Amino acid sequence: MSGLFGVVSKNNCISSLYYGTDYHTHLGTEYGGIAFIGKHGMPVKKIHDIKNSQFKSKFYEGSDKIKSHMGIGVISDKDPQPLTFESKFGAFAICCAGLVANKGALTHELIQKGVSFSEIDHGEINTTELVAHLINQGKGITYGIDHMFDKIIGSISLLLLTKKGIYCARDRHGVTPLVIGEKDTEIAVASETCAFPNLGFSVKKYLTPGEIVRISKKGMEQRRKGLQNSKICAFLWVYTGFPASSYEGVNVEKVREGCGRFLAKRDTVQADLVSGVPDSGVAHAIGYAMESKIPYRRVLFKYTPGYGRSYTPLSQELRDRIALMKLIANEAIASGNRIVLCEDSIVRGTQLKNYTIEKLRVAGAKEVHVRPACPPLLFPCIYNLSTRSTQELVARRAIKALEGRDVDDISAYLDPTSEKYKAMVDWIAKDIGATSLQYQVVDDMVKAIGLPKERLCLYCWVGKGVQKNLLSYEERCSEILVQH
Ligand code: SF4
CATH class of the missing domain: 3.40.50.2020 (Rossmann fold)
Structure with a gap:
């Protein structure tokens, strides 16, 4: 999985963004990236390959020159992200964690509607780009995220940055966690609570499955109610998670x-x-x-x-x-x-x-x-x-x-x-x-x-998942886009 972090502040919050993202380094080995609202109210992104070096060393240089009151970051296990878009909702940046098993079919469907994809690597569409295009099909950002949840087979949790705030959405099955933290002048969102204590945040709320909130300088606003029947990944506790982190308070x-x-x-x-x-x-x-x-x-x-x-x-x-x-x-x-x-x-x-x-x-x-x-x-x-x-x-x-x-x-x-x-x-x-x-x-x-x-995903061990129609790894490989 990948690790997500976002922060909004009344002041410059680049230091929180930088260290908060870095505290997710154990969740990915491929790319580290941040996006923040720049001088002209537009998102600016920076992505580095972290396969052979750490996020810290790649981002340290020049980070003191960046000033912003809002940003998102990701340690990615596969695709380069965050990505930035100009859309009917205005400019936004987006990063996500999880997997879309029916990526090939959805890409084909969007291409038939006239959508173009630009982030192609080794013949495969960037999942974050696909998620962004699915969101763009909605009549608003919250509707768009909900529409994306309807369309995908798999699980996607995401952060979407606009100049008005950060939309934080946990996947509908609750497989990948997201948690909101707060301190005096800042609100943060993270995959892992271990990002919070040294930055002065305390846990405010664990998002529920499918829940969408927007955090901004005004505070946290719920945009879509969540569901109660989560299937959070049990492997997070056994292996993936950092020892100081808690999921659902555990x-x-x-x-x-x-x-x-x-x-x-x-x-x-x-x-x-x-x-x-x-x-x-x-x-x-x-x-x-x-x-x-x-x-x-x-x-x-x-x-x-x-x-x-x-x-x-x-x-x-x-x-x-x-x-x-x-x-x-x-x-x-x-x-x-x-x-x-x-x-x-x-x-x-x-x-x-x-x-x-x-x-x-x-x-x-x-x-x-x-x-x-x-x-x-x-x-x-x-x-x-x-x-x-x-x-x-x-x-x-x-x-x-x-x-x-x-x-x-x-x-x-x-x-x-x-x-x-x-x-x-x-x-x-x-x-x-x-x-x-x-x-x-x-x-x-x-x-x-x-x-x-019943609140845990135990599929790795028992072969029963939250969705019956998920594709196997072999089938997922055959979903790789054939470019025409
Ligand atoms: S329990 Fe296994 S199958 Fe379920 S999300 Fe975690 S790693 Fe994946």
């Missing part, structure tokens, strides 16, 4: 500790120490250690937070290089010990196998018992880019190996009490080189989050 770090506690409650393994794979595995391990009374010690260190997430970059080569370089095993702690190793999740299994467990073995670990904080990932995400095709998921590779072919009905592998589930877990344990492997169960993960099960 703190990420506390949920991770809870996940670790639930893992320990079901475990009987004998071990000398508990450790976590940095960064997100650490809090899961702390929770496990608190519950099991086995000491928490650090056997793995991340050399620098400057390395991106190992599975977010789109090229396998870059993922492998990052995975190899970023973690260092500490032989002084690992050697001779039986280790419980907590990890947020296992996607492909390659990082755990080649760059984590192998490193601990070389460092002298006697046993490595892997405990992922969420159940086996069996279905690729349909709302974000975070996981890839079905074939890449290690649990699916296990099923294929056990069945000798691809199978459509995998329901037996979803039941943690079934023989098939056990065989799948044993296959994965052997594949990654773990002494033992025990996954979290869905209900324990839900209990650790603390929200009602």
Whole structure:
């Protein structure tokens, strides 16, 4: 997913915009961008490629010369954004987070109506541009956003900047969060609440699914009521979110500790120490250690937070290089010990196998018992880019190996009490080189989050989403625009 931040102020707010956007760096690795209202009342945008450098370094130079009382920013996991438009509603800038699964069909429909697209990269339309054109079909901005929600399959949350204020809209299913914060002279909107404390903001309101508000110097004004039946992404707490953030008022770090506690409650393994794979595995391990009374010690260190997430970059080569370089095993702690190793999740299994467990073995670990904080990932995400095709998921590779072919009905592998589930877990344990492997169960993960099960998106694990007609990753690839 991408991270969004926006701010309006009675004074110059570029510093808040700059740091507030930067506090979303953990949510994207491709582009960082800001747009602000310039001298002539028109939006001005600046976008930088942040694949090999940080948002901070790219935007630091010259930021003190910019003055504005209103702006939006984004750390983008795929497309360059924000984008600016002149339209029947006047000039605006827009950035968004989420995914449009029926992008090809919607693009084709708009082109038939005479709409032109300019932001094409590798044959694919920029999602933010498509969203903007859909909004332009409405009779007003709020109507337009609502129209866009009607048309898309998937989830889009967005910020839209005009000279009158910032429209903040949370996707209709509530998959991606947006929260409003305030302080004396400023109102902000963010994907993550971790952007608020150091900038002096306190949480005013979590937007509800489909809700649209406009923030301006006059305050916050609701433009469209939200819905109550959210399906917020459970993976935010397990892996994606920053530990100091809260979604729907539920703190990420506390949920991770809870996940670790639930893992320990079901475990009987004998071990000398508990450790976590940095960064997100650490809090899961702390929770496990608190519950099991086995000491928490650090056997793995991340050399620098400057390395991106190992599975977010789109090229396998870059993922492998990052995975190899970023973690260092500490032989002084690992050697001779039986280790419980907590990890947020296992996607492909390659990082755990080649760059984590192998490193601990070389460092002298006697046993490595892997405990992922969420159940086996069996279905690729349909709302974000975070996981890839079905074939890449290690649990699916296990099923294929056990069945000798691809199978459509995998329901037996979803039941943690079934023989098939056990065989799948044993296959994965052997594949990654773990002494033992025990996954979290869905209900324990839900209990650790603390929200009602029906308010969470659990599609990655159970294969049931909020929309029945979403496209698979493979189908999404075939939606790439063919240019004529
Ligand atoms: S499919 Fe998984 S990663 Fe995607 S929104 Fe749902 S829970 Fe989150």
